[in-house]
Amino acid sequence: MHNTSLLLDPLDNVGVALTDLKPGEKVKTNSFELDIQEFVPAKHKFALRDFSKGEDILMYGTVVGEATQAIPTGYAITLANIKHKTREYELTAGNFEWNSPAIEAWKDKTFLGYKRADNQVGTANYWLVLPMVFCENTNVKLLQEAFENALGFSQPNPYEIQIKNLISGLKTEKFTETVSQNHSKTGSKIFENLDGIRFLTHSMGCGGTRSDAEALCALLAGYIHHPNVAGATILSLGCQNAQVSILKEKLAQLNCQKPLVICEQQQEGTTEALISKAIQETFEGLIEANKCKREPVPLSKLVIGLECGGSDGFSGISANPTLGRVSDLIVALGGIAILSEFPELCGAEQTLINRCETPGLAEKFVHLMEAYNDAAKRVGSGFDMNPSPGNIKDGLLTDAIKSCGAAKKGGTAPISDVLDYTEYVKTPGLNLLCTPGNDVESTTGLAGSGANVILFTTGLGTPTGNPISPVIKISTNTKMATKMPDIIDFNTGTVITGEDTIESAGDKLMNYIIDVASGRIQTKAEEKRNFDFIPWKRGVSL
Incomplete structure (x- = not known):
């Protein structure tokens, strides 16, 4: 039987429910062992210790929220007891050392x-x-x-x-x-x-x-x-x-x-x-x-766009890290990966700043993030208002929780370039692209910047596609993949159930990408002619 809960990082002070947890149920999460005190739905979080009002909520090893009231151990984390908060960041870049994945099994493979x-x-x-x-x-x-x-x-x-x-x-x-x-x-x-x-x-x-x-x-x-x-x-x-x-x-x-x-x-x-x-x-x-x-060409000619939409509490645990594995493999092979959706990088800034190859790239990233967020605030919004009702219902309570999970799509590679909207890729490696979190506006931007395959994770389900770039839809959970087989191409719910590791799921997805890129498999979005195209007006769109 697979685990019922998970600790994402040793620094975290909340756990993630992998299944519905009932009051009185004992859970063991790494070094923590406790009794659940109230119902915690699958994908949601629960307190690993007692919180006082004003204390930081930590997930993915960073700040994703703040307690708005006392939260006892074993109680559910909800919008009634936390609010959005992010870690302060500072401009420091360079000296990043990357432990790249082994690529022996992939370096001689090709696609048509x-x-x-x-x-x-x-x-x-x-x-x-x-x-x-x-x-x-x-x-x-x-x-x-x-x-x-x-x-x-x-x-x-x-x-x-x-x-x-x-x-x-x-x-x-x-x-x-x-x-x-x-x-x-x-x-x-x-x-x-x-x-x-x-x-x-x-x-x-x-x-x-x-x-x-x-x-x-x-x-x-x-x-x-x-x-x-x-x-x-x-x-x-x-x-x-x-x-x-x-x-x-x-x-x-x-x-x-x-x-x-x-x-x-x-x-x-x-x-x-x-x-x-x-x-x-x-x-x-x-x-x-x-x-x-x-004709056969090396995998270094792949330019993958990294996107998520209709995200849930499992997105940052299964599908997004699987894309991160694929992204790292593509980068190690000499290809290009493009991570988009700047409103969904809010809270992950310091990690991304640290991975920028030059101070100039870090400065451009911060400038684009801050200018975008400021524009949203001027009309009474802001990145903190990004999570949709569907996101919140399925465990993504704050933009920081959503963002830190979304950033997992970019793997662990150094950031070789930062692109503003409509800038075309020119540098091999991991690129950051400024787009909205809006699914179609973002996939439209990814294709416009040169992505010849787009990988799209979803926990709630979405039919989004693109006119010129195949969009591979990747499910975060098996239940949704089974319910919506006409729009899902690949299921990473096997990571949640323990049937796959991130590495094994990523390797399976790589082989699937090769088949799609070679024209041997048509994506569900192509079959259904989901050729969505919406240019982004540089007003506010989250």
């Missing part, structure tokens, strides 16, 4: 990727169609319907049959069409090396601030430059803030040489003229994109 002329490697091969401004969203959708239906990339909608049966019920007749009817599979025959055409829409490009428009152009440039993209079709109205000229400047800064089809409606005239030009020139681009084939 698409080599690009700029030395990047794609895990997929897409043509991208995007608008410079929301005014072109309808035209993008027209192109999407036309291309996907003609090339066989469209997917049947199983819910259409349900609706048709409801309509048939009004006429006392049964509709019997199956989801496979009228679904062409010609796309794979025409362009066998093309994984699809991906279509973006968004609500930006005009009407906001000029800085928002510039950030959008930088983000779109990152998507076009992305190794999973062979080329792009760009629809512009003409008069918007997000001008094609700005996009071209951003692409030039990335030294991006991808083929582009640019169609501006106010120059072309009619919608028919615009769409006809876009179709003709895009089709020519598809022919060229199809010439690229998968």
Whole structure:
């Protein structure tokens, strides 16, 4: 039988319930042995000693809260008796020594990727169609319907049959069409090396601030430059803030040489003229994109994005440390890992500062964190308000508890670079990327900065995906993985039950990543066409 409780760090003064703990139940946690005094739900915490009002609550070896009243030994830690608090941090960086993992078993392994002329490697091969401004969203959708239906990339909608049966019920007749009817599979025959055409829409490009428009152009440039993209079709109205000229400047800064089809409606005239030009020139681009084939490449060409959403009290114990193991392996192999979500690093600052390779990186990290938090405070919010009702219900009571668990996704490697939102990765190793904690805004940013695979942990379940980067959904607990098998790709609940260690779960996940990156496995988000894309306006979003 597996343990019923856990001590995450020898310095901690609270334990974690791995199962529901009832009053009178004896628990032994490392050197602590005590009787539970009140019901403690699984994933929640309990006091290992008596607390007085004002004393610090420690988890992961650091401050994650403060007692707001006396808490006797064996009682549950709740929002009624603690509040958010973090450890003071100071700027000190350098002299960090990393005990990197053994990579003998991995150094000769490869995945099947698409080599690009700029030395990047794609895990997929897409043509991208995007608008410079929301005014072109309808035209993008027209192109999407036309291309996907003609090339066989469209997917049947199983819910259409349900609706048709409801309509048939009004006429006392049964509709019997199956989801496979009228679904062409010609796309794979025409362009066998093309994984699809991906279509973006968004609500930006005009009407906001000029800085928002510039950030959008930088983000779109990152998507076009992305190794999973062979080329792009760009629809512009003409008069918007997000001008094609700005996009071209951003692409030039990335030294991006991808083929582009640019169609501006106010120059072309009619919608028919615009769409006809876009179709003709895009089709020519598809022919060229199809010439690229998968071939073996080293694992050092992987760029993994590290993300969590719908987190629970097990996230920092099972799934996030498993990603940390994978991150360390990728970094040791010479690849890149990107840790995002700055509101969910609140409380873990000192550990990350200490791991920065230079004082300059530490200063940039602190500046981005503080500027972001200050902006939130100016509108009556702050990082401390990040945990959602679902997070709190499942044991993440304060942002510091959530953040210290979230930071585990970044493993233990030194931090080789710190990136602001829309900055593209350039340095091998562990990179920190400033994004919101908002799931889709963050995954959108990870792909825009070059992640060719995104690893996404969840304890409560979320269907989030991305248009150009495969998103592997990793469950923190077996119960949720069993309940939501259509959105979960990989389960680390085996760590909680003792069937796996962090190391063994991480190694299994590495093999899964290789299969996804090679095109042998399609993620659940791709199967369900969860192609979520939301640019971040630099206002407040946690």
